[in-house]
Every structure is written in C-alpha cells, then in structure tokens.
Amino acid sequence: MAPQPIPEDYQPVVESRGTVNSPIFSTPINQLNPYGPNPADFLSNVNQFQLIDSTLREGEQFANAFFSTEKKIEIAKALDEFGVDYIELTSPVASEQSKKDCEAICKLGLKAKILTHIRCHMDDARIAVETGVDGVDVVIGTSKFLREFSHGKDMNYIANSAVEVINFVKSKGIEIRFSSEDSFRSDLVDLLNIYKTVDKIGVNRIGIADTVGCANPRQVYELVRTLKSVVSCDIECHFHNDTGCSIANAYCALEGGAKLIDVSVLGIGERNGITPLGGLMARMIVAAPEYVKDKYNLKMLRDIENLVADAVEVNIPFNNPITGFCAFTHKAGIHAKAILANPSTYEILNPNDFGMTRYIHFAHRLTGWNAIKSRVEQLNLNLTDEQIKEVTSKVKSMADIRSLNIDDVDSIIKKYHSEIKA
Numbered sequence: 057m058a059p060q061p062i063p064e065d066y067q068p069v070v071e072s073r074g075t076v077n078s079p080i081f082s083t084p085i086n087q088l089n090p091y092g093p094n095p096a097d098f099l100s101n102v103n104q105f106q107l108i109d110s111t112l113r114e115g116e117q118f119a120n121a122f123f124s125t126e127k128k129i130e131i132a133k134a135l136d137e138f139g140v141d142y143i144e145l146t147s148p149v150a151s152e153q154s155k156k157d158c159e160a161i162c163k164l165g166l167k168a169k170i171l172t173h174i175r176c177h178m179d180d181a182r183i184a185v186e187t188g189v190d191g192v193d194v195v196i197g198t199s200k201f202l203r204e205f206s207h208g209k210d211m212n213y214i215a216n217s218a219v220e221v222i223n224f225v226k227s228k229g230i231e232i233r234f235s236s237e238d239s240f241r242s243d244l245v246d247l248l249n250i251y252k253t254v255d256k257i258g259v260n261r262i263g264i265a266d267t268v269g270c271a272n273p274r275q276v277y278e279l280v281r282t283l284k285s286v287v288s289c290d291i292e293c294h295f296h297n298d299t300g301c302s303i304a305n306a307y308c309a310l311e312g313g314a315k316l317i318d319v320s321v322l323g324i325g326e327r328n329g330i331t332p333l334g335g336l337m338a339r340m341i342v343a344a345p346e347y348v349k350d351k352y353n354l355k356m357l358r359d360i361e362n363l364v365a366d367a368v369e370v371n372i373p374f375n376n377p378i379t380g381f382c383a384f385t386h387k388a389g390i391h392a393k394a395i396l397a398n399p400s401t402y403e404i405l406n407p408n409d410f411g412m413t414r415y416i417h418f419a420h421r422l423t424g425w426n427a428i429k430s431r432v433e434q435l436n437l438n439l440t441d442e443q444i445k446e447v448t449s450k451v452k453s454m455a456d457i458r459s460l461n462i463d464d465v466d467s468i469i470k471k472y473h474s475e476i477k478a
C-alpha cells in the first residue's frame with residue numbers, strides 16, 4: 057500500500073518552535089514539563105518504562121492478520137531497530153509453522169529479547185523452551201467467566217500448574233512471566249494470592265491483562281499500586297481498547313509502578329486491539345521526552361506502521377496519533393496564525409521528532425489573512441497587509457462556492473498581484 061497521501065492544498069511550514077513563558081510560572085514551561093511524572097507517584101516508571109511489542113503475537117490475532125515467515129522477520133527486525141525491549145511471538149504450539157517461525161526469529165540475533173506466549177500447561181512449556189526464546193510468557197484466566205467457560209480450572213489448580221510451569225522454565229535458565237488473563241474481572245484476593253505465590257518462587261515478571269478492555273485508568277492505577285505492595289518482581293500490563301482506554305490505562309499503569317507495557321503496531325490484536333505503539337509513543341514523549349527520544353528510533357515509526365498496515369491490508373487511520381495524514385495539519389485561520397508565530401501554540405508534539413512535517417491548510421473559507429500572507433511570501437510576491445486581506449476575502453468568496461486546492465488559491469493570488477501591478 058502506498059503511503060498516506062498528503063492533501064494537495066497544504067503547504068509545509070518551516071520549524072520555528074520557541075520557548076514559551078508561562079504567565080503563571082517564572083520558569084519557562086518547557087523546562088518544568090507539567091506533563092512529566094507526578095512526584096507524588098513515588099513508584100512511577102514513566103521515565104524508565106519498557107516495551108513488549110506483541111504485533112507478532114496479539115497482532116496475529118487481529119482479524120486480518122496473516123504473516124508469512126519473511127514478513128514476521130521483516131517486522132521483528134524493524135521493531136528491533138526501533139528499540140523495543142521485547143518481541144513477543146505466537147505460541148509454538150499453535151501450529152508447526154508458528155514453531156518454525158519462532159525458532160527462525162530467535163536465530164536472528166536481535167538486541168530485543170524474544171518471548172513466546174503460552175498457556176499455563178507443561179505440554180506448552182516443554183515445547184516453548186526448545187525454541188531458543190529468551191523468555192516465556194505464561195497466561196491463564198483467573199476471572200469467574202474464564203474459569204467456568206474457558207479452561208474450567210479452579211484457583212488451586214491454577215496455582216499448582218503455575219508453580220510447575222514456572223519452576224520448569226526457570227530450570228532452563230529462561231525468563232518467565234506469569235499473567236492472569238482477565239485480571240480486572242478477577243477476584244482481588246485470588247489475584248493477590250496467585251501473584252504472591254509466583255513472586256515467591258522467583259518469576260521475573262507478573263502480568264496484568266485487561267482482556268476485555270473494561271478497566272479505566274483509576275482502576276488500573278489502584279490495582280498496580282496494590283500489587284506493588286505485595287510482589288517484588290516487575291509488573292507488565294496489557295490493555296485492550298474496547299472502551300477506548302488502552303493508552304490512558306498504560307500511562308496510569310506506569311504511574312502506579314508497572315514497568316512494562318504490551319503494545320502492537322497500530323494496536324492490532326483481538327477485536328479492536330490493544331495499546332498502539334505509536335499512540336503510546338505520543339503520550340510518552342510528552343511525559344518523558346529525553347528518555348523516549350534517546351531510547352526509541354522515533355523516525356522509524358511511520359515506516360513500521362506502513363509495513364504492518366500493508367501486511368494486514370488496512371490503511372493508517374486519518375486520526376492516528378503522529379502518522380495520521382492530518383496529525384500535523386492546521387486549518388482554521390486562528391490556528392494557522394498562531395502556528396506560524398510559534399508551533400507550540402497548537403502542537404504538543406513536534407513533528408520533526410518523528411520525521412513528520414507540519415502543514416498549514418490555506419484553501420478554505422476558514423483560512424485567514426496570516427496564512428495567505430505566508431503563501432504570498434512563499435510565492436515571492438510583494439503585497440501589503442491591506443492587499444493580502446483583500447485577496448484573502450477573494451479566496452473566501454470562492455471557497456464559499458466550492459472546494460479549493462492550492463492551485464486555485466495561487467491563481468487568485470497571482471491574478472490579484474498582476475492586476476495591482478498593471
């Protein structure tokens with residue numbers, strides 16, 4: 057699929073981001089970062105989070121996904137170059153090819169650690185440890201729904217099988233994470249008991265999963281804070297986006313002390329998916345700019361999203377954070393004027409950080425004279441402010457009748473210019 061087209065009637069604007077002095081604070085606001093970690097969250101990992109990319113596990117569960125071995129390798133290499141900490145792969149028991157693909161990706165020698173995701177069962181664990189992975193992510197449902205209708209096991213059985221699987225994987229010198237599927241609809245006492253049990257035997261991480269996307273940010277924060285007081289290992293979180301909270305939940309999890317967030321490119325996964333890599337980057341660069349810019353190769357984001365969008369045959373949504381075609385397009389006259397003076401007026405993200413470009417739309421009845429002035433300058437024409445205002449009203453009159461493009465506006469400006477010269 058071709059990259060998203062830039063609408064014709066937009067003009068790129070040269071970067072001119074300045075320091076903004078807040079009237080409230082004596083320090084420039086870009087030094088204070090009001091969007092950084094809250095000092096009251098003393099366990100916060102906002103400044104030191106890690107990413108587990110699950111495009112090749114959760115993402116393979118997306119309705120449209122079919123990944124060939126070559127495509128999986130291409131995606132894994134791109135994610136590795138981007139700088140994700142872990143790459144999670146589909147269970148090797150899913151199919152013969154899934155196992156071979158897992159082995160092939162383990163042999164690539166990537167910097168990212170390779171994980172595979174299995175049921176809490178020794179049969180799965182025995183196969184997983186033979187693939188060459190750096191770690192195994194074990195999951196089992198703990199909610200009443202899943203205990204009754206998915207696997208049919210009670211909490212005692214779950215605890216015993218978890219201990220057996222964890223001890224086995226640890227004995228192979230491989231990282232092990234234990235996760236309770238559907239954590240937010242599980243009984244809190246059950247959760248605390250099972251997590252304490254697995255923490256005591258030395259699991260590397262525990263995982264919390266909002267499997268049906270029911271949790272809200274405050275519930276997430278509270279659950280993570282509670283778990284932090286009973287376990288010593290790291291906490292990983294996995295959020296589905298059914299109710300639109302997956303990025304906010306991930307952020308609150310980090311504020312509460314979770315260390316790792318599961319993401320997938322474009323958020324692909326079961327149903328409408330999980331926390332998207334790009335959307336989370338948008339949130340985190342605002343909260344922890346140095347950490348995010350140092351650690352992740354942000355300029356790769358657009359290519360990685362296009363790679364995955366192509367592979368699963370979808371378009372990048374128009375309103376996608378960062379890479380949506382209008383993510384850095386400014387249209388209304390009031391916005392355009394202020395953006396031309398200082399992009400921080402209407403942008404919290406700097407498009408340059410992601411290799412993206414800012415656009416000013418100037419071919420519409422909402423266009424103001426400041427945007428037209430900028431276009432006149434780009435065309436290297438000489439008009440007074442009064443003349444620019446006059447030509448702007450001509451643009452607006454025409455734009456009231458029909459939709460305009462750059463050429464239309466340029467023609468109006470040039471005609472006006474030649475007439476006043478005549």
Ligand SMILES: CC(=O)SCCNC(=O)CCNC(=O)[C@H](O)C(C)(C)COP(=O)(O)OP(=O)(O)OC[C@H]1O[C@@H](n2cnc3c(N)ncnc32)[C@H](O)[C@@H]1OP(=O)(O)O
Nearest residue numbers: 147149150151175176177195196197206207208237267326
């Ligand atoms: C929320 C999530 O996304 S979890 C990850 C989901 N990932 C996958 O499902 C990976 C792809 N899955 C598959 O290829 C297949 O489901 C397999 C190979 C894992 C199992 O296939 P099958 O044996 O044909 O079973 P099926 O898929 O119909 O049912 C799931 C089985 O796993 C059991 N099960 C479900 N969850 C778990 C668990 N977390 N731990 C242990 N057993 C579990 C169920 O009880 C059921 O067992 P049953 O055969 O005794 O009824």
Ligand SMILES: O=C(O)CCC(=O)C(=O)O
Nearest residue numbers: 195235237263265267294
């Ligand atoms: O293993 C996990 O933590 C998450 C599994 C999963 O995809 C989910 O529960 O939605």
Ligand SMILES: [Zn+2]
Nearest residue numbers: 114267294325
């Ligand atoms: Zn999931």
